[in-house]
Every structure is written in C-alpha cells, then in structure tokens.
Amino acid sequence: MSQENGRAVTTGPGPGPVCAAAPAPACPGSGPEAGPGAGAGAVRRGRPRSEAADQAIFDAVVGLLESGVPLTDLSIEKIARTAGVGKATIYRRWAGKEELLIELLRSVEPPDPVLPGTSVRDDLVRLLESLRQRGLVKRTSALLHNVFSQMQSYPKLWEAYHHTVIEPRRRMGLDAIRRGMERGELRADLDVELVNDLFVGPLLLRTVIRPGAPLSPDLPEEIVDAVLEGLRPRA
Template sequence: MRSTQTTTAQAEPPAGAARPAGRPRSAKAEQAIIEATLDLIGEGLGVSALSMEAVAARAGVGKTTIYRRWARKEDLIVDALTTLKAPMPPIEGVSVRDDLITYLTVIMEEGKQTRARCIMNIALSEAERNPEIAMRFQQAAIEPRRAAMRAVFERGIATGVIRPDCDVDLAMAMFSGTMMWQTRWIHRHYVEREELPARIVDMVLDGIRPLGAASTSLKRPEDA
C-alpha cells in the first residue's frame, strides 16, 4: 500500500503546474486527419458534403480525436487547405526585382503540385456556398503573402524603382495572375518554366518603372 501511494504521489504534477486538457494530442493523428480531409476533398466529396464522420473513418481515428483539435468542420478544412500553401521564403531585400522573382518562383513551384492544385480548385470552386471558409483561408494563407509582396512594391516606390502612381493591387495581380495562368491553366508553354519568374517580373517592371528608367529586359541594374 505504501509503495502504491509513493508511486501515485510521484505521478502528480508539481503544485501550481497547469494540467493538460484531456489526453495529449498525437501529431501523427493530426497529420492523418489533415491528409484524410485533403484526400476526401480531392476525390470529389467537396467541402459542403465533407463530414467529421467521413474524415474520422478515413484517418482511422475516433470523432472525439478530431473534436479535441477542431471544434467545427470549417476549422478543420481551413487548416487542411492552408497546409497546401508553402511558406514564403524570407524576402532578402537585395533588390526589388530579385524579391519579386523569389515570390513568383514559389507560385511556380506550387503549380507543379498536381494533387494540391486539384484540391484547391475543388475547394475554392465552392467559395460562394462557403464564404466563411473562403474568407478564413484568404486571411490565413493569402494575405500574409500579399503583405510581403506589397512591402516590396512600397520599397520600390520609395527608392524610385517603381512609379509613385503605380496601382499596387493591380500590379500584384498582374504578377501572380500571369504566373498562375502559365503554370496551372494552359498546357502549351511558350517560355521555359525556369525562365518564367524573371520574364514576368521584367515585363511588368518595364511597365511600372518611372518614365525614362532603364528597361530591365535590356539592362538589369542593381535596384533597391
């Protein structure tokens, strides 16, 4: 009996220590849940028809395991979709041109991921029926990228690389939209993929540089 009491006392957390809520969550189980969610969406089940029951069955876990981490289906879907977006590498600030090429290279590499592209297309095609998911995904995965890109544009304007009257939102759409079109929605490519980021950046920068500034397609000066 004495031995049992000692063992129990040793198992007790120190006074004042926070107790974990429920059983510790398994990183392996969470990854299985995320992958099951993405698989089901990609197989055509879609966002609207997805259920916690279906995810639990595919992941091989109980529903309570899912609910300990995600209180609502929408929370799970947003987290799952966000894992498909690679984190942006640090923007070095060497030059506006180089930083924009870095940004577009990430988008180009994502375009090569067939599974991720198909899942995103299916999920976002239901954006009108699921505006909350679309909005939260935008906030979690897209807005941080836009903020990083906007900072590069603002630096370009401040240093005279980009015209002060540049419509930054439209220019950003021209960069990312052109890359997405070239890598995701057309099957015949007129430019080698490895050259795409630099070609797009040079072409758009030529249109938004101050009048009289050197063209990046002919000369590539060090910019700020």
C-alpha cells in the same frame, strides 16, 4: 508512412505527400483548447499533439474526398469516425472543418517564400517563383484540384482560405512594391494595387484561366524584367 524534415508523411496512392504537422499558421481560435466557439486567444495546453492522430485525421479527409464525399457534406463526425478518433481529438486541434481543411491544403502547397529584401526585383522574382511552384503543384495534386474545384460551392471555406492564406501572400507583394517605391526603384505615382496586379497577373492567368500554359523556370524573371522596364522612375 515515412519521415521528412521531422514530419510524418503519407506516401503511396492518393494526391501526393500530405504532411501531418505542417508549419502553417493556425487560424484564429485554433489549438488544442479550441473547439466550437473558442476565442482567438486560446492557449495550447495539455498533452502534445500526436502526429499519428494528425496523420489519421488528414488521411481520413483525403479518403473521404477521394470516395466522392462533397466538401459541404464533410462533417467532423464523419471525419472522426473514418479516422478512428473521437470528435474531441479533432476539436482540440481545429475549431472546425474549415480550419482542418486549410491546414491540410497548406501541408500540400509549397511554403510561403522569405523575401530577401535586397531589391524590388529580387523580392518579386522570389514571390513569383513561389506562385509558379504552387501552380505546378496544383496541376499534379488530385487533392488540391478536388478541393479548389469545389470552393465556389463552399463560400465559407473559400472565405477562410482567402483570409488565412491568400491575403497574407498578397500583402507580402504589396509590401515589396512599397519598398521599391520608397527606394526609388519603381514609379511612386502609380497605384500599389495596380502595380501588384501587373506582376502577379500573368502567373495567375497561366495557373487559373489557362491551366495548360507553360510555367517554365525562367518565367518569373521574364515577367519581372518586362514589367519593371515600364515602371522604372522617369528621368
């Protein structure tokens, strides 16, 4: 275990570094006081979270998945037993295994981008570069490949991941496009959702449908410039 940016990181065999205390927004109802049925307004109290316990729990999940345990068979009891902690230790951190898995995934994925807000082009290039980086990580992370390949058989986890991770990222792109329309950088007569799909679609195609397609560093700029050419306001 080593230290990176103040977080404990496991190195060695496995899916890659897994941060023990990822700076990811918690799911509703999570926190040390959260447990089964805890409300969204739960307040963090009591002793500070132990990074060693966090790491042991994350390592236990990764180990169980690598040993062939399906996501649907992964239980809090099994995770706690493997990590050498009590179930209450896990429930003080996450309301259930879906929240635990989402935080684990977020600790492996690149962080969400901060858009500069200087122009629609700058915002969209930054956003697409973030998607490109995630695509590269998914190609090299055994953990991400394992979990995402099982998502279809675990609708509850997919729904939680979509609500907690994907939807906020999508709203970020929609907001950037709306700002571009308001500033006159984009045609305002088009559907915002459609415009977002035009920008994001090529990268999703190369990361999901064609996972072996090139993800070159200049791809985000190429996509944004090509789409902007057809979306600039008409004279």
